[in-house]
Amino acid sequence: MLKKEGQIRIPAGCAISGIMNKKGKRFSGEMIIDSISVMHERSNGLGGGFAAYGIYPDHKDSFAFHLFYDSKVAQRETEEFLKKYYDIELAEAIPTRKVSSIKDSPIIMRYFAKPKIDELYKSELNEDDFTVKFVFKVNNGIDGAFVVSSGKNMGVFKAVGYPEDVGEFYKLENMYGYIWTAHGRFPTNTPGWWGGAHPFNLLGYSVVHNGELSSYGSNREYLRQNGYKCSLQTDTEVVAYLFDLYYRKHKLPVDIVCKILAPPMWDEINRMPREQKRLYKSLRAVYGLGLMNGPFSVIISTDTGLIALNDRIKLRPLVVAKKGDMMFIASEESAIRAVCENPQKVWHPRGGEPVIELLDKTVSTYIEHKYIREVTA
Amino acid sequence: MIKTIDAYGLYYKDLNNMIKKYYEKGIQEFRLKRVSGQRYIGSGIHGKPNIVIEGTPGNDLAAFSDGVNITVKGNAQDAVGNTMNDGNLIIHGHAGDTVGYSMRGGKIYIKSYAGYRVGIHLKQYQDKIPVIIIGGRAGDFLGEYMAGGIIIVLGLDVAADEELVGSYCGTGMHGGVMYIRGNVAPYKLGKEVKSDTLSESDMKVLKKHLSDYCNVMGLDFKKVVSKTFTKLYAYNKRPYGKLYAY
Numbered sequence: 001m002l003k004k005e006g007q008i009r010i011p012a013g014c015a016i017s018g019i020m021n022k023k024g025k026r027f028s029g030e031m032i033i034d035s036i037s038v039m040h041e042r043s044n045g046l047g048g049g050f051a052a053y054g055i056y057p058d059h060k061d062s063f064a065f066h067l068f069y070d071s072k073v074a075q076r077e078t079e080e081f082l083k084k085y086y087d088i089e090l091a092e093a094i095p096t097r098k099v100s101s102i103k104d105s106p107i108i109m110r111y112f113a114k115p116k117i118d119e120l121y122k123s124e125l126n127e128d129d130f131t132v133k134f135v136f137k138v139n140n141g142i143d144g145a146f147v148v149s150s151g152k153n154m155g156v157f158k159a160v161g162y163p164e165d166v167g168e169f170y171k172l173e174n175m176y177g178y179i180w181t182a183h184g185r186f187p188t189n190t191p192g193w194w195g196g197a198h199p200f201n202l203l204g205y206s207v208v209h210n211g212e213l214s215s216y217g218s219n220r221e222y223l224r225q226n227g228y229k230c231s232l233q234t235d236t237e238v239v240a241y242l243f244d245l246y247y248r249k250h251k252l253p254v255d256i257v258c259k260i261l262a263p264p265m266w267d268e269i270n271r272m273p274r275e276q277k278r279l280y281k282s283l284r285a286v287y288g289l290g291l292m293n294g295p296f297s298v299i300i301s302t303d304t305g306l307i308a309l310n311d312r313i314k315l316r317p318l319v320v321a322k323k324g325d326m327m328f329i330a331s332e333e334s335a336i337r338a339v340c341e342n343p344q345k346v347w348h349p350r351g352g353e354p355v356i357e358l359l360d361k362t363v364s365t366y367i368e369h370k371y372i373r374e375v376t377a
Numbered sequence: 378m379i380k381t382i383d384a385y386g387l388y389y390k391d392l393n394n395m396i397k398k399y400y401e402k403g404i405q406e407f408r409l410k411r412v413s414g415q416r417y418i419g420s421g422i423h424g425k426p427n428i429v430i431e432g433t434p435g436n437d438l439a440a441f442s443d444g445v446n447i448t449v450k451g452n453a454q455d456a457v458g459n460t461m462n463d464g465n466l467i468i469h470g471h472a473g474d475t476v477g478y479s480m481r482g483g484k485i486y487i488k489s490y491a492g493y494r495v496g497i498h499l500k501q502y503q504d505k506i507p508v509i510i511i512g513g514r515a516g517d518f519l520g521e522y523m524a525g526g527i528i529i530v531l532g533l534d535v536a537a538d539e540e541l542v543g544s545y546c547g548t549g550m551h552g553g554v555m556y557i558r559g560n561v562a563p564y565k566l567g568k569e570v571k572s573d574t575l576s577e578s579d580m581k582v583l584k585k586h587l588s589d590y591c592n593v594m595g596l597d598f599k600k601v602v603s604k605t606f607t608k609l610y611a612y613n614k615r616p617y618g619k620l621y622a623y
Contacts, residue, residue: 038414041389041435268544271564313517313545314493317455317473332454333473334414334433346452348473348492350543351517 014198014210015039015163015184018299018329019339020306022360025325026054029172031339032180035328037164038335039184042210045101046192047185048166049158051149051199051206052177053303059112060153062089063131068194069107070144078138078145085134086113094157099169102161106146106194110155128203128248135202139231146195151204154303158183158197166197178359181301183208196232200240203248204303209236210331211296211316222289236298242290243300254307258354260287262312299329305358314351321346327357379406389415389435400426414454419445425464436473439466442483455492458485462505467593471513480507480526486590489513489534493543494521499553501525510590517543520609521567524552529586531558531601546570547609555609556583558601566609573608 017035021027032050056064065082069075082088089112096108115127123130135147149156154177157170163184167173183198199206213219213235220230220238226249228241239261246257260283264272269280284291295315300307308329310318321328321336321343328336333346349355380399384392392415396407405426409418412432419428419439430449439447440459452470456478464483474492477485482505490513499507499520507526513534519542520528532541541559548567556579561572575583584602591598 041416267564314474319473332414332435333452334435334454337433338413346471348471348490348516351493 013042013186013331015042015186015331015335016182016198016208016210016297016299016329017331017335018179018181018208018301018306018308018327020179020327020357020359022325022327022357024054024178024359026176026178027180029167029175029177029180032182033164033167033172035330035335035339036167036182036184037162038338039330039332040162040164042186042331043162043184044186045162046160046187047158047183047197048161048163049156049183049185049197049199049208050163050167050170050172051154051156051179051181051201051208051301052172052175053151053154053179053204053301054177055155055175056112056153059089062112062114063127063150063152064155065111065113065150066094066148066155066157067109067111067138068146068148069109072107074142074144075107075109077142081138081142082111082113082134084116085119085130086111086115088113095171096169097171099161099165101165102159102169104160104194131203132244136229136231140229148195149199149201149206151201151206151303154204154206156199156201156206158194158199160192160194160197179301179303179306181206181208181299181306196234198236199301200232200234200236202240202244205240205243205247206301207236207239207243207298209239209296209298211298211311212294213238213292213296214294215292218289219292239292239298239300242292245290246287247302254305254356255354256283258307258309258356259283260290261292262309262352262354263291264352265312297331305356307357308349308355310349310351310353312352317348319346319348320355329355378404379408380404381408381410383410384415384432385411385413387415389417393417393420396426396428397422400424419447419464439464444483452489453487457487458483461485461507469594474516476511477507477509477526477528480509481505482507484508484510486510486593487512488594490515492516494518496523496526496528496553497521499523499526499528501553508586510586512590512594512596514539515542518545518548519543520547520550520553520555521545522549522551523547523555523611526553527582527586528553528555529558529583529590530555533558533596533601540565547611550609550611551613551615552611554579557607557609558604559607561607561609569611569613570609571612573610575606575608579608 091111094108159166198208216235246252296311297316297318317331319333322345323343407428409430414435416435419442425444427446436455438457443462445464448467453468453472455473457476459478462481466485468487471489472491476491476495479498491511493516495515510529547570550569
């Protein structure tokens with residue numbers, strides 16, 4: 001069996017990329033594959049993955065569960081568990097094609113499902129909390145089963161391999177989404193296994209991450225106290241759960257969430273005007289265990305937008321660009337220019353300074369937008 | 378003769394080997410078109426070819442290079458001129474983090490802004506004095522652990538609410554000099570850094586480098602030098618010299 005996180009240590013950077021159409025127009029996965037593949041040198045073939053939003057319009061009101069199984073036994077057990085709590089609209093294998101570099105594939109399934117009304121009622125939870133509970137039960141309770149993603153009208157596609165090969169494996173050129181993120185992995189502390197590839201997801205929140213979180217221990221403990229079980233022994237996992245906790249459960253504004261994750265330094269807080277100082281002092285007092293330390297650049301995606309965030313002293317690269325309704329984020333500028341010839345604006349955000357870009361609210365998300373490769377002259 | 382190479386889709390090793398091979402055959406002038414993220418361009422060449430790059434070169438442009446002259450007609454990424462020993466790198470755009478990382482000699486001119494940690498561990502020895510000039514602003518940790526060389530920040534395209542340099546400027550600095558076109562708030566400076574006005578000999582050095590920079594970038598020298606500069610240098614050349622001496 002493949003060794004999991006924590007059982008082995010491998011020495012190592014990573015590549016991250018994110019693209020969004022602000023109007024919600026959907027475009028093929030080809031564009032993000034073209035972007036991430038420019039940064040091939042940043043990965044080592046031990047993990048690649050994509051998160052895509054708007055890909056399942058026919059099932060947009062159901063949770064789309066993507067699952068990995070090590071065995072038929074794990075699959076049977078999980079499906080029985082799923083059937084007990086959810087009405088399943090559709091269960092099918094996620095379409096893949098043979099790619100020579102992608103090996104040891106688990107069983108890969110997806111389910112479109114809605115919580116059973118009586119079970120939901122009995123649980124006294126809302127359907128998001130109900131689903132979070134389900135995800136943690138599968139990941140911690142069923143040996144050989146792993147929930148890859150659990151949002152609506154979105155999905156995560158990941159594997160052990162280079163991201164461009166992973167994109168080919170999952171036939172992402174045939175998928176159309178209005179937000180795409182991608183990751184090429186170069187693991188530093190852990191082995192590459194399918195579940196350990198990025199993006200990490202919970203409900204509609206997905207994270208791709210370059211770097212490492214030295215605060216992982218305290219973050220994990222803080223999350224445990226708030227009912228989240230970190231089962232993957234991978235630092236990135238905590239980013240998705242912290243975001244879920246602050247944004248969905250505590251209902252904090254997204255810019256405040258970012259300022260909790262990467263707060264200003266104390267000397268900077270001390271120079272702030274009184275009101276601002278009070279705010280930031282309170283945030284650090286309340287959420288002290290939930291701030292992220294160590295080198296990182298992350299892209300957090302939700303069904304309504306993209307967030308790019310760097311650690312406070314900027315120990316990892318991050319570039320952002322805009323052109324018309326399109327927004328681009330990447331570890332390297334070349335990865336943006338490979339798919340966007342003349343961006344109107346390109347910039348390197350400062351450490352700890354989030355870039356938050358939301359979808360326009362009034363738009364329809366169901367217009368297909370053809371991606372034509374832009375080639376520089 | 379100018380050798381034009383279309384770099385579109387070329388793996389970085391193949392591109393760099395191609396340049397090296399043509400250079401060994403006697404070609405001095407190169408034009409690289411459609412460069413997209415290829416790393417280490419200009420590295421590993423013994424000599425002084427002139428390379429013009431169109432597109433976006435990858436990280437570690439001219440890393441460990443020794444004499445190459447590179448002009449980028451666009452932006453550059455991270456670690457431009459990493460540990461370079463000699464040569465001239467001219468970027469007609471912005472650059473990412475760690476420009477001139479551990480640089481030992483030569484010049485890097487950047488037209489617009491540069492990212493974090495510009496000139497980290499810049500050093501000098503006798504006549505080898507590396508020079509980095511940034512036309513825009515520079516990010517945090519400018520001249521971190523700086524041990525020698527010259528960094529000049531002009532802030533020419535900086536908006537009124539923007540700062541010329543970021544925080545932690547010169548943290549760990551113990552050699553070399555920075556000239557900043559304007560003021561730097563004291564809280565931004567590392568505790569090893571002293572701020573001062575420029576002496577006559579400083580002005581001479583500054584003017585020499587700026588006239589070359591303005592010439593290359595097509596800027597009005599008089600306008601650029603008309604503003605008051607701040608000099609930043611280290612309090613102590615060997616702050617840790619007695620650390621293990623008891």
